[in-house]
Amino acid sequence: MNGPFFINGWIGEEASLIFALFIGITFGFFLERAGLGSAKKLAAQFYGTDMTVFKMMFTAIITAMIGLFWFNQFGWLNLELVYLTPTFIAPQIIGGLVFGVGFIVGGYCPGTSCVAGATGSLDGWMNVLGMLTGILVFGEFYPLLESFYNATPMGELTLTDYFNIPFGVMVFILVMVALAGFWASEKIETRLSSKN
């Protein structure tokens, strides 16, 4: 029984939706547990007083990445079948910058605004409303944005392909980068929190 189970036909459409609900519940649960349903805690990342966003995000990324590496090694999961969002350099860099501005102005990202709303934050629901409106604006202006949206296409591209280094080495490098980031986060947090 090899993964991905859904793509290989081991589970059907209905079961996949029940699984989606289960995954969502655990996802929302862990976000809330770590405090990422709180706008003040999320915003504190960008003032250096609480680096939970970075710590949790990068721990999750390297945990899943190491898991993917071993699943692939053992032949449990065919990574060729896992969906990879195609790279479009310019819109993804500009989109990221715009997203960052919205994040610090609104205090949430899409997933965390849902968690905030679910735990009773009215500002979380305002953020969700703003996002739905923003998506509508994007959709209505899409004909004008289409050429930039599709600019600088690189196709499905991973860091291992791009730098042409082995999968395991790339995992090792990114884990080291994350560990250095955690060490720096702890330092910055201690310094800036004691100042206040």
Next chain:
Amino acid sequence: MPFLSKEAEPYWNPYLSGIGLGLVLLLTFLVMGRGIGASGAMTSVVATTASVISPHTTAANDFYQGYLGDGTVSPLKDWLVFEVLGVLIGGFLSGLFAGRTRIKIEKGAAITTNRRFQYAFIGGMIMAFGTKLARGCTSGQALTGGALMNVGSWLFMISLFAGAYATAWFVRRLWV
């Protein structure tokens, strides 16, 4: 229920919560061959609403069409829509068990509630725009693509931190 009135519990350790989230993400890859998301579900809701209000313009719009499917099933019967419903349930339950689910408004001490609502709304609009340009958010791009070592996702992630850090000083009165 006694836990409704109790004091809010401390948050869990961010690294342990991160490992939990990482394992959830890994399981999603193994079972579904895709990662998690959030903004995609909101786009399905918007595309569905737009198609009900003005079916002709949405039919001619490739962006909406990508979320509406071939019309044989409801576009809301979608993996991400179910996942985000789960996020709402999971967040609600976690907050409830920890004494944190209650009606509240989170804001810095220096601004009024009205102001906070305005900025939450505007921030959401800006963020949605960035998300759509980048083909994903912190869940679908940063977490999912980050773990898959997707070049575009890493560019998005670095840019989002850069954008937020560059803006933080100008909006500090919202938070500090």
